Amino acid sequence: MANFQLIVFDWDGTLLDSTGMIAASIQAAARDLGIAEPSDERARHIIGLGLIDALRYAMPGLPPERYNEVAERYRYHYLARDHELLLFPGAAELIKELSNTGFQLAVATGKSRNGLNRALEVSGLGRYFRITRCADECYSKPHPQMLEELIEAFDVAPATTLMIGDTTHDLQMAKNARTHGLGVTYGAHPRPMLEAEAPLFCADNVSQLAAWLRRHG
Known part of the structure; x- marks a missing residue:
């Protein structure tokens, strides 16, 4: 694992x-x-974007x-059940492995700062992500600001940065920041949409993602 210095993860769906x-x-x-209820497809498409x-x-x-x-109503419904949410199988182990291998790790998410801090604490992964960026402190994806600030904070080059996410918003942000993008198909957006953004790879589960990173990271 020597090609990337900084690996940035989306949170929800990744x-x-x-x-x-x-x-x-x-x-x-x-x-x-x-209000007219959005379809499942439309509701899932917005995951990763800032609120507005x-x-x-x-x-x-x-x-x-x-x-x-x-x-306000969204937060009411989400927070009523967010304690039921779990990391994808193998996600915690992957983050620990990457950290132990020496990668610098970060999060760029459409969540609010309060929401991400809560998620990092509950999941136990907060210790592995020294710096993170959220949608209420940067422009929303696919604007490159989150990635650009992370690249500057870690003092790495865009060419040695990898953005991993489950939406086209993540992959478009990677393009806009001149970094590499990798898609995961088990989240919000389907494989054809992700592949249209020409990521380095699309992983169907965390095991595939981990195997790719071991070979190409």
């Missing part, structure tokens, strides 16, 4: 098996407020002054 609950919570929030971009896509035509209402 390390944490949460995409189904996120989509269901978005739909439940819409029902609570009498997500709501613009999921609920087109929704007046901006109602965004806070939707966000």
